[in-house]
Each structure stands twice: as C-alpha cells, then as structure tokens.
Amino acid sequence: MKKNAPGQRGLLQKLILAPYSVWAALFIVVPLGFVAYYAFTDSNFNFTLDNITRFFTATSTVTEGEITREVHTYLLIFARSLKLAVISTFICLLMGYPMAYIMSRSSSRTQKVLVTLIMIPMWMNFLIRTYAWMTILQDTGIFNGLIGLIGLGPVHIIGTEAAVVIGMVYDYFPYMILPIYSIMAKMDVKLIEAAKDLGCNSLGVLRRVIWPLSLPGVISGIIMVLIPSISTFYISQKLGNGKFYLIGDAIEGQYVANNLHFAAAIAFILMVILLVCMAFMQRYANKKAVVA
Amino acid sequence: MKKIIELKNVTKSFDGEVVLDNISLDIYDNEFLTLLGPSGCGKTTTLRLIGGFETADAGDIIFMGENINNVPPHKRNVNTVFQRYALFPHLNVFENVAFPLREKKVPKAEIEQKVREMLSLVALTGFEHRSVTSLSGGQQQRVAIARALVSQPKVLLLDEPLAALDLKLRKDMQQELKKIQKATGITFVFVTHDQEEALSMSDTVVVMSEGRIQQIGTPIDIYNEPENAFVADFIGESNILDGVMLEDRKVAFSGHVFDCVDAGFGKKEPVDVVVRPEDVDIVAEEKGMLKGVVTSVTFLGVHYEIIVDINGFKWMIQTTDFVDVDEHIGLYIEPDAIHIMCKSEYSGMFGDYSSFSNELDELSDAESEMDE
Numbered sequence: 001m002k003k004n005a006p007g008q009r010g011l012l013q014k015l016i017l018a019p020y021s022v023w024a025a026l027f028i029v030v031p032l033g034f035v036a037y038y039a040f041t042d043s044n045f046n047f048t049l050d051n052i053t054r055f056f057t058a059t060s061t062v063t064e065g066e067i068t069r070e071v072h073t074y075l076l077i078f079a080r081s082l083k084l085a086v087i088s089t090f091i092c093l094l095m096g097y098p099m100a101y102i103m104s105r106s107s108s109r110t111q112k113v114l115v116t117l118i119m120i121p122m123w124m125n126f127l128i129r130t131y132a133w134m135t136i137l138q139d140t141g142i143f144n145g146l147i148g149l150i151g152l153g154p155v156h157i158i159g160t161e162a163a164v165v166i167g168m169v170y171d172y173f174p175y176m177i178l179p180i181y182s183i184m185a186k187m188d189v190k191l192i193e194a195a196k197d198l199g200c201n202s203l204g205v206l207r208r209v210i211w212p213l214s215l216p217g218v219i220s221g222i223i224m225v226l227i228p229s230i231s232t233f234y235i236s237q238k239l240g241n242g243k244f245y246l247i248g249d250a251i252e253g254q255y256v257a258n259n260l261h262f263a264a265a266i267a268f269i270l271m272v273i274l275l276v277c278m279a280f281m282q283r284y285a286n287k288k289a290v291v292a
Numbered sequence: 293m294k295k296i297i298e299l300k301n302v303t304k305s306f307d308g309e310v311v312l313d314n315i316s317l318d319i320y321d322n323e324f325l326t327l328l329g330p331s332g333c334g335k336t337t338t339l340r341l342i343g344g345f346e347t348a349d350a351g352d353i354i355f356m357g358e359n360i361n362n363v364p365p366h367k368r369n370v371n372t373v374f375q376r377y378a379l380f381p382h383l384n385v386f387e388n389v390a391f392p393l394r395e396k397k398v399p400k401a402e403i404e405q406k407v408r409e410m411l412s413l414v415a416l417t418g419f420e421h422r423s424v425t426s427l428s429g430g431q432q433q434r435v436a437i438a439r440a441l442v443s444q445p446k447v448l449l450l451d452e453p454l455a456a457l458d459l460k461l462r463k464d465m466q467q468e469l470k471k472i473q474k475a476t477g478i479t480f481v482f483v484t485h486d487q488e489e490a491l492s493m494s495d496t497v498v499v500m501s502e503g504r505i506q507q508i509g510t511p512i513d514i515y516n517e518p519e520n521a522f523v524a525d526f527i528g529e530s531n532i533l534d535g536v537m538l539e540d541r542k543v544a545f546s547g548h549v550f551d552c553v554d555a556g557f558g559k560k561e562p563v564d565v566v567v568r569p570e571d572v573d574i575v576a577e578e579k580g581m582l583k584g585v586v587t588s589v590t591f592l593g594v595h596y597e598i599i600v601d602i603n604g605f606k607w608m609i610q611t612t613d614f615v616d617v618d619e620h621i622g623l624y625i626e627p628d629a630i631h632i633m634c635k636s637e638y639s640g641m642f643g644d645y646s647s648f649s650n651e652l653d654e655l656s657d658a659e660s661e662m663d664e
Contacts, residue, residue: 193365194378194379195391196345196364196365197371197372198366198371198395198439199366199392199396199443212382
C-alpha cells in the first residue's frame with residue numbers, strides 16, 4: 001500500500017469532508033464575511049471606518065435626577081452588558097460547580113435523573129420561560145406572594161438589574177453545569193484517592209486536583225454562558241422592562257431601524273472583544289494546567 | 293521484630309457480600325509482605341483498609357500501637373502505589389513527585405533536593421519536566437513509586453503495581469522494587485495475584501482466598517509446606533491426592549504405601565497429599581512405586597511437562613528426560629518430596645490435571661488480572 005505523505009488526504013476522505021466544508025463555508029465563513037463587509041462599509045458600500053468609530057465615540061446625555069451628563073452611548077451599553085453577563089456567569093459558576101461535583105459523585109441512576117432535570121427547562125421555549133419569570137417576579141407575582149406568606153416583602157424585582165440577572169442565570173445555567181459535569185464524571189476517582197493518600201484533606205483535593213482538572217469544563221461553561229448572556233436582548237426587554245438597554249438591544253434596535261451597517265459594526269466589535277477574552281482564558285487555563 | 297501494623301478480626305462486606313471474613317494479620321517493620329490470591333479474595337480490600345479508603349465493619353486496625361480505624365487517609369503515615377498509577381495528568385513528573393511535599397509546605401530548596409533524590413532512586417533523572425502522559429508504563433510506574441516514597445512513609449502499599457507491564461519489564465521492576473525496599477528500609481505491603489512474583493520478592497507471603505487468610509509464611513514455607521489444598525494448588529503446580537495417614541511417617545495414596553517425613557496426624561486420618569511435579573523421578577515401569585501411561589508431553593525449554601495417567605488420576609510431572617506419549621512408565625517419589633496436609637474445605641477441588649492445558653491456564657491468568 002502506498003503511504004500518504006503527512007497532511008495529504010485520500011480521495012475518500014476528501015469526499016467525506018466535502019459536504020462539511022461546503023456547509024462551514026456557506027453558513028459560517030460567508031455570513032462572517034458579510035458582517036465584516038457591512039461593518040466596514042457605508043450605505044453605498046464604500047469602505048469606511050465610521051461605523052466602528054461611532055461605536056467608540058458616539059455620546060448622548062443622560063439625566064439622573066438633577067444632574068445631566070454626557071456619556072459614551074455604546075461604550076456604556078457595552079459596559080452594562082458585560083457587567084450583567086459577568087455577574088450572571090459568576091452566579092452560574094458558583095451554583096453549578098458544586099452541583100456538578102455532587103452529581104458526578106452520585107450513583108449513576110441519580111446522575112441520569114439530575115441531568116434530565118437540568119435539561120428539561122431547555123426543552124421549553126425560551127420566550128415562554130422568560131414570560132414565566134415575568135409573572136413570577138411581578139410586584140404582585142408568585143415570588144412576592146410566597147415571601148409575603150412568611151411576612152416579608154413585597155420586593156420590587158421586575159424591571160431591576162436583579163431580574164435580568166435572574167433571567168439570564170435561569171436560562172443559561174444548564175450550559176454551565178453540563179460541561180463541568182461531563183468533565184468531572186470522567187475524572188478518575190483514583191486521582192482523588194491518590195491526593196488524599198498523599199496528604200490532602202478535602203479542601204486540598206479540591207484545590208490541587210479536582211479544580212485544575214475540571215478547568216477545561218469551567219472554561220467552556222463560562223464561554224457558553226457569557227456569550228449568550230452578553231448578547232441577549234430579549235431577557236432585558238421583558239424582565240428589565242426595557243430599562244436596561246444592552247448590547248443585544250442595541251444591535252436589534254439598529255437592525256430594526258434598517259441601519260444594517262452600524263448593527264454589523266456593533267456585532268463585529270462584540271465578536272472581536274469576545275474572541276480576545278476567550279483567547280486569554282484559554283491561555284490562562286493552559287498555563288494553569290502546566291504549573292498548578 | 294517490631295510490629296508496625298496489626299489487623300485484628302477485621303470484617304468487611306459490600307452490599308451484603310462478605311469480602312473479608314474476620315482476618316487477623318501482623319505486619320512487621322522493614323518487611324516485604326505480599327498479599328497473594330486470586331481476584332475477589334479480598335487482598336485489595338485489605339490494602340484499602342490499611343490505606344484508609346475503606347472502613348472495616350468490625351475489627352481493629354492498629355498502626356504502631358495506635359488504633360487508626362477512624363483516621364482519614366491523609367493523616368495516615370502510609371502511602372499507596374495505585375494499580376494504574378493514578379498520576380496527576382495536569383502536573384509534570386517533578387510536580388507529581390513534589391505533590392505531597394507541597395501539601396506539607398516543605399521549603400522550596402528541600403523539595404527540589406528530595407524530588408531529585410527520589411527521581412534518581414527510580415532512575416528517572418532528566419525526566420523532571422516531562423508530562424506524565426508522555427511516559428511509558430514502566431516510567432509512569434517509577435514516578436508513582438517516587439511520589440509515594442518521597443515523604444518517607446512508614447509503610448508503602450502497592451496494589452498490583454506491575455500488572456500492566458509486559459513480562460520483561462515486570463521482571464526488571466520486581467528486582468528494582470526489592471532493591472528500593474532494601475535501600476529505604478520502608479515496609480512494603482504488596483498485592484498481587486501472580487504467585488511467582490510473590491515468591492521471588494517477598495519476605496512474607498499471605499495467601500488469601502474468599503476473604504480469609506489461608507496461610508502466612510516465608511515463600512519457602514508456603515511452597516514446601518502448604519497448609520491446605522488451596523495454597524498447594526495456587527502456589528506452583530501440585531499433584532494433590534487423597535491419602536490416609538497409616539502412622540507417623542507412613543502414608544497411603546494411589547494404592548501404595550509411601551514413607552514420608554510428616555508426623556503428628558491421627559491414625560488412619562484422611563489427609564491431602566501434595567507431590568510437586570518436579571519432585572517425581574521417572575523410572576522403568578517395573579521399578580516404579582506407581583505405574584502409569586503418558587498421555588501428553590509438552591516441551592517447555594527447561595524441561596518437559598508430562599501428564600501421566602495413574603489409575604484414572606492425572607499427574608503432572610516435570611522432567612528433563614524425554615518420554616513419549618503412550619509410554620508406560622514408573623514413578624519414584626522420595627520421602628521428603630511428599631507433603632501431608634489436613635483435609636480442608638478445599639480438599640478434592642484441585643490437584644488433578646485431567647482437564648489441564650496450557651491455554652486454559654493462560655486464560656484463567658488473564659481473567660484474574662481484571663481484579664476487583
């Protein structure tokens with residue numbers, strides 16, 4: 001048999017790969033190209049950097065009580081999106097990590113049940129879930145009714161940042177727990193025993209073995225929660241009563257206003273920022289994995 | 293000799309199934325002790341009890357005079373070499389070995405020095421910065437040993453550490469482990485199902501079966517003076533026959549009365565008689581104490597392994613003299629080649645080679661490697 005040179009693929013392999021390559025080109029590369037193309041052109045499709053500069057320089061005035069200040073419109077929106085997304089991601093991680101660990105250590109029957117329970121909300125339509133939270137969090141909603149029973153509240157939640165964060169956490173929690181869980185479930189129990197054997201107490205085992213080994217899961221969990229929550233527009237509109245204009249709302253707004261070029265520019269900038277963040281995170285994970 | 297670990301009437305069951313049935317065992321300072329038995333005999337459970345990964349249902353585990361039943365693994369001055377090494381994949385060779393020292397907050401310079409010392413002991417100098425996943429099985433094994441020894445435990449527990457290595461490497465590692473044990477003076481408790489490994493490395497062998505200790509002794513004792521049919525069969529090859537003790541130093545089996553060296557049994561007491569295959573001499577048929585027909589001959593290099601049918605009981609005999617299949621031969625057995633054992637629950641279960649084949653033997657070996 002003739003041996004193929006490294007990197008040289010057989011005809012069969014090429015044929016098998018062909019549909020995927022076409023698919024990837026058609027649905028990933030081409031749209032991305034379009035986004036970039038729109039971002040760097042004006043309405044006559046002439047090259048321009050105006051859309052990009054507008055994102056960084058556009059200002060508007062906000063009135064808070066008696067003080068009126070001028071702010072960078074889109075930078076402020078971006079900062080707000082980032083803040084809410086980071087808070088949500090952090091809460092997801094804080095709740096998801098211990099739960100993933102407990103799941104991975106329970107019997108295989110319990111594991112199946114828990115995974116199903118976590119997945120079930122994902123089978124329901126995203127809009128319905130968000131509407132459900134609207135009714136739960138209203139001033140006269142279920143939540144206030146419940147805490148009213150024990151003599152608390154009512155708490156005004158709907159229309160606050162807290163409501164938006166609750167919505168994001170609820171919607172994206174499975175994306176945090178599942179990757180962490182799948183890594184932990186594969187972890188060799190013998191490694192934990194070895195760490196104990198070599199002098200680690202439970203905290204030491206967590207810090208020196210479980211955490212570094214689960215980092216890839218944590219990183220993908222963070223990415224999978226951070227990205228949709230930074231670009232969501234629906235949750236903030238419904239649960240934030242539209243008071244918290246997020247970057248996703250900005251893109252939607254520009255798009256609806258038929259301002260495709262600026263919408264593309266915002267999307268493009270968001271993408272670049274996220275890519276840079278991800279690259280840093282991966283590097284951190286790799287470095288951590290070697291040294292620990 | 294100083295006792296370092298004592299197991300006293302230890303019992304353990306999993307899901308209602310008794311894995312260890314009231315075992316008692318003393319482990320002495322500086323000895324190489326091997327727990328030997330087929331899979332499911334409880335040897336690994338015994339090791340895990342000492343390591344602290346299981347708790348006994350009943351009985352006591354004493355470590356240097358102190359009861360350690362409820363002491364967690366990280367507080368026991370005992371380290372384990374796990375079956376598939378359990379090296380930390382996110383750490384390099386150096387950090388794997390340094391792991392226990394960092395936990396103890398040993399000063400940096402001391403860590404550096406101790407790890408290098410350990411790596412040179414296991415012949416891995418120069419591998420400090422290699423990833424453990426890039427190492428061969430034998431090298432990973434050495435890292436695991438270095439990691440377990442670096443904090444100078446009183447006792448090192450080894451759970452079938454050589455099972456995953458190929459034969460040649462296994463032989464080398466046996467020698468090396470023995471050398472390391474001698475050099476460090478640390479007590480080794482070694483678990484294996486490989487009787488040859490047990491005999492060649494140990495000071496003391498503990499033969500286990502079905503959650504009970506069958507015999508504790510030196511390798512020579514275990515081989516020459518097995519206590520029951522299980523031990524005789526499990527350690528090496530043996531022909532185990534039904535016999536009757538006629539009087540001291542006289543035993544009858546296979547329709548012949550033999551002189552032997554054992555005494556102290558009751559008159560006419562039924563016994564199990566062990567004759568090792570290498571202790572039987574082949575003579576002309578008319579000169580033999582026993583007479584039989586050769587049914588199979590296998591050439592094994594150092595000797596032939598022949599199966600001889602004597603009144604329906606198949607004997608295994610190892611000889612350097614060639615005999616042919618269907619040849620009628622006589623057997624001659626010296627008195628000191630005959631070992632007498634009391635009857636036990638294992639009597640009659642082993643000892644006949646009528647279903648013997650080399651292939652079958654290998655199959656059962658492979659089976660027992662997938663231990664617990």
